[in-house]
Amino acid sequence: MVRFKNRWLLVEFIQSGTQTATLDGKQIYAALKQSVIHNFGDAAWGAVAMSLTVKYFSPTTNVAIIRVARDHHSIAWGAVTLLTSIAGQRLIPNVVHLSGTIKHAQLAAIQHNRQVVARFRALANTPAMYQDSYDAFLDQSTKEIEALQD
Amino acid sequence: MFFDLNVPVSDLGLQGSVHSKKSKGKQPQQLHSVAFTLAQIKAIETRVDLLVHLGYAVIAFNQTVDKRLDPKSHVNILDSLLPQIRKRTGVIFLKRLTITLDEDSEKGFGLTNANASLVEPYDLIALTPTTATTFSLACLTHTLPSSLTAHVISLPLTLPRLPFHLKHTLVRTALKNGAVFEINYAGAIGGDGDTSQMNHVSGESGKRNWWAAAREVVRVTKGKGIIVSGGVVTDADHRAPKDVGNLISLLGLARNIAHDASASVPKSLVLRAQTRRTYRAVLSEPRLVVPNRAEEILDPAPTPQPTGDARDEGHSVNLSQVQNDSQSPPTSSENPAPHNVLNAAVSGNRKRSSDQAELDLPTSTHHSMASLGVSDGGEASQKKKKKNKNKEKAGGNS
Numbered sequence: 001m002v003r004f005k006n007r008w009l010l011v012e013f014i015q016s017g018t019q020t021a022t023l024d025g026k027q028i029y030a031a032l033k034q035s036v037i038h039n040f041g042d043a044a045w046g047a048v049a050m051s052l053t054v055k056y057f058s059p060t061t062n063v064a065i066i067r068v069a070r071d072h073h074s075i076a077w078g079a080v081t082l083l084t085s086i087a088g089q090r091l092i093p094n095v096v097h098l099s100g101t102i103k104h105a106q107l108a109a110i111q112h113n114r115q116v117v118a119r120f121r122a123l124a125n126t127p128a129m130y131q132d133s134y135d136a137f138l139d140q141s142t143k144e145i146e147a148l149q150d
Numbered sequence: 151m152f153f154d155l156n157v158p159v160s161d162l163g164l165q166g167s168v169h170s171k172k173s174k175g176k177q178p179q180q181l182h183s184v185a186f187t188l189a190q191i192k193a194i195e196t197r198v199d200l201l202v203h204l205g206y207a208v209i210a211f212n213q214t215v216d217k218r219l220d221p222k223s224h225v226n227i228l229d230s231l232l233p234q235i236r237k238r239t240g241v242i243f244l245k246r247l248t249i250t251l252d253e254d255s256e257k258g259f260g261l262t263n264a265n266a267s268l269v270e271p272y273d274l275i276a277l278t279p280t281t282a283t284t285f286s287l288a289c290l291t292h293t294l295p296s297s298l299t300a301h302v303i304s305l306p307l308t309l310p311r312l313p314f315h316l317k318h319t320l321v322r323t324a325l326k327n328g329a330v331f332e333i334n335y336a337g338a339i340g341g342d343g344d345t346s347q348m349n350h351v352s353g354e355s356g357k358r359n360w361w362a363a364a365r366e367v368v369r370v371t372k373g374k375g376i377i378v379s380g381g382v383v384t385d386a387d388h389r390a391p392k393d394v395g396n397l398i399s400l401l402g403l404a405r406n407i408a409h410d411a412s413a414s415v416p417k418s419l420v421l422r423a424q425t426r427r428t429y430r431a432v433l434s435e436p437r438l439v440v441p442n443r444a445e446e447i448l449d450p451a452p453t454p455q456p457t458g459d460a461r462d463e464g465h466s467v468n469l470s471q472v473q474n475d476s477q478s479p480p481t482s483s484e485n486p487a488p489h490n491v492l493n494a495a496v497s498g499n500r501k502r503s504s505d506q507a508e509l510d511l512p513t514s515t516h517h518s519m520a521s522l523g524v525s526d527g528g529e530a531s532q533k534k535k536k537k538n539k540n541k542e543k544a545g546g547n548s
Contacts, residue, residue: 074399077393078396078397081393081396081397082339084340092386095392095393
């Protein structure tokens with residue numbers, strides 16, 4: 001008996017221009033479904049539909065963890081790449097990490113969140129020991145991500 | 151290190167070049183100055199920032215010319231653009247010229263020796279053939295090593311059908327000569343594409359055409375000599391190199407080849423393109439250094455035993471040295487890259503490639519002489535000086 005194998009995509013959505021609306025996981029799933037059907041057809045959607053889920057989404061850093069069955073993950077990945085807009089907003093999907101276990105997707109997501117926060121802080125030009133709301137965000141998002149179950 | 155060898159700027163700089171084109175009749179000397187507005191520079195800066203964020207390290211700005219390269223009206227917009235862009239560590243900017251060929255260019259499109267000085271500042275030359283005649287021209291004539299070699303063949307993938315059959319013999323010849331075929335992923339995203347190219351179909355049908363044509367390119371090249379680059383006009387159509395690699399693997403390419411298409415193939419292409427500046431794509435000129443210093447000392451005052459050995463040894467050392475060295479420069483343009491030259495390209499220094507290959511010879515000869523204990527102070531010091539000079543040169547370049 002062989003266990004069911006997955007691929008976990010850690011996707012960063014880079015929004016071009018000003019951010020008008022916050023996304024959520026449902027919108028991403030819907031857009032992804034449309035992208036698979038549109039670009040690869042019904043048969044390809046049939047191949048990935050059972051396993052495709054958006055496990056996690058953080059609106060602050062625009063990071064999503066997407067799960068898909070390993071056999072057809074390249075189709076799902078291609079559909080992510082070919083996404084151009086979600087809910088009417090242009091964005092660039094950028095797959096930051098691809099892993100075979102949720103553990104490493106979690107680790108990569110936590111690390112990526114920290115990087116994004118560091119970039120925010122660098123842009124804000126705050127002094128070294130400045131306390132901001134990002135610390136609370138990092139703690140909370142780390143807890144959320146670690147709570148994810150397979 | 152990932153490459154995006156097609157970042158079009160021609161449409162961004164349109165105002166500047168149009169202005170100077172209009173004034174060409176009266177004042178041709180004004181042609182060389184193209185003024186980019188502050189907004190245009192800013193747009194390019196944000197695009198470069200985005201590309202760097204996505205993970206690209208080498209960015210080639212692309213200027214597109216229609217039909218033919220006209221020496222009277224041609225303006226090199228990239229030369230004036232590049233100094234205005236902020237330098238970033240670890241990011242290299244290249245200049246690329248693309249000529250779109252159609253029926254009008256079948257008789258000649260300006261890639262001639264008369265225009266060599268016009269073409270020389272560009273790091274890469276690409277051709278976009280749209281007819282069968284120009285395709286065979288691009289594959290056969292313009293891939294031969296010269297100062298005008300076009301190394302990139304960028305087919306119009308979003309046209310309804312490829313307007314000609316990709317003949318295997320032509321493709322094979324082009325690949326053998328060291329040309330590569332380019333796939334622009336902008337067509338798959340369905341963006342507006344390069345508006346300066348008249349042969350572009352955008353939207354849904356453009357996407358479908360892209361999948362068909364790109365598959366055809368992959369089929370005829372069997373995955374060899376394919377590079378993938380952007381050709382993206384709108385910022386939101388850029389994609390990260392690994393995403394593009396996956397997209398290309400959906401065309402039926404193996405994963406490793408899909409990865410190479412944006413990493414190692416363009417790297418060797420950029421190196422190969424440097425050979426345009428050398429004679430017949432020879433990277434270095436091997437020099438035979440015969441150790442006749444020992445003989446010269448021998449003749450006036452013969453000291454038989456030790457120097458005889460020394461001479462023999464010196465000969466063998468040098469011969470092997472010469473053999474090694476004559477192997478390292480490329481005999482064909484197929485494999486032009488000794489590894490140390492690679493670093494030269496990374497540091498963006500073109501001059502170094504020819505110097506680098508010569509570096510090893512005199513120094514090692516000097517070593518063998520010194521270890522043999524040949525007592526020739528003047529010569530040795532001269533060589534030492536040369537060695538130091540070479541070292542300085544290398545240090546200054548790296």
